[in-house]
Amino acid sequence: MKEFMNNQTQPGDKLAEIIRFSRMIGDPQSDLTILAEGNTSVRTTEDRMLVKASGANLYTSGEQDFVEVDLRMLMTLIKSGPASDEHVTSALMEATVGGTKRPSVESLLHAVCQQIPGVTAVAHTHPVPVNALLCSDKASYLMQGSMFPDQIVVMGKAQLLIPYIDPGLPLAQEVLARLAAHIHEHGSHPKVIYLLNHGMFALGSTPEEALQITQMAVKVSRVMLGALSVGTPTFLAPENADRIHTRPDEEHRRALLAKF
Numbered sequence: 001m002k003e004f005m006n007n008q009t010q011p012g013d014k015l016a017e018i019i020r021f022s023r024m025i026g027d028p029q030s031d032l033t034i035l036a037e038g039n040t041s042v043r044t045t046e047d048r049m050l051v052k053a054s055g056a057n058l059y060t061s062g063e064q065d066f067v068e069v070d071l072r073m074l075m076t077l078i079k080s081g082p083a084s085d086e087h088v089t090s091a092l093m094e095a096t097v098g099g100t101k102r103p104s105v106e107s108l109l110h111a112v113c114q115q116i117p118g119v120t121a122v123a124h125t126h127p128v129p130v131n132a133l134l135c136s137d138k139a140s141y142l143m144q145g146s147m148f149p150d151q152i153v154v155m156g157k158a159q160l161l162i163p164y165i166d167p168g169l170p171l172a173q174e175v176l177a178r179l180a181a182h183i184h185e186h187g188s189h190p191k192v193i194y195l196l197n198h199g200m201f202a203l204g205s206t207p208e209e210a211l212q213i214t215q216m217a218v219k220v221s222r223v224m225l226g227a228l229s230v231g232t233p234t235f236l237a238p239e240n241a242d243r244i245h246t247r248p249d250e251e252h253r254r255a256l257l258a259k260f
């Protein structure tokens with residue numbers, strides 16, 4: 001058993017934060033996850049994060065359902081090429097510096113998101129409207145543009161869509177490579193990573209922002225499903241989308257929302 005107590009972090013504060021975050025994300029009224037679906041992570045120091053352990057229910061989670069892991073050790077594993085399931089399991093245990101349970105293999109994708117500067121709260125969910133699109137031949141519509149201004153304010157203009165890949169090490173490696181290409185192309189990281197036939201990751205600077213990004217992604221999918229039911233979705237013209245993206249009042253609103 002590895003205790004959470006150490007001098008570098010204030011694990012009590014961060015544990016309380018991730019429990020609050022997890023209950024918001026797992027709240028049955030929000031309908032973002034069911035059963036033990038989904039997971040959350042919160043950065044505790046530059047090199048560590050708390051992440052939900054395998055098998056726990058987000059809404060009913062308590063202190064015992066989270067583990068603290070060393071991000072550098074996980075990134076070393078991700079960058080070192082293919083590995084057997086046994087090696088991944090033992091590397092995950094070795095990287096665990098706090099808590100008594102086992103981190104899930106999805107911790108690797110959380111590590112990939114949490115190592116981005118400015119990202120400190122990540123929510124992974126399988127919302128029904130989002131998955132309705134991700135499990136259809138219309139998923140690419142999610143990447144074709146922005147439909148309404150608030151979408152851009154909360155989610156930015158460019159998201160990332162990843163093909164279906166075996167969850168765990170191969171998926172984390174693929175997302176890491178595609179993230180680097182995305183940041184190179186757009187100059188900033190995506191706030192949403194869509195996983196075909198699986199679900200989504202929301203990358204926030206606070207738990208509240210990660211929740212808002214998730215909620216907006218659900219709304220976008222609902223609007224798109226509605227648009228597809230009556231015709232073809234239409235998108236904001238690029239110049240209008242750019243204008244929303246860079247307007248000072250919208251940037252102010254975005255900053256306020258992140259603090260909410």
Ligand SMILES: [Zn+2]
Nearest residue numbers: 038124198199
């Ligand atoms: Zn998942």
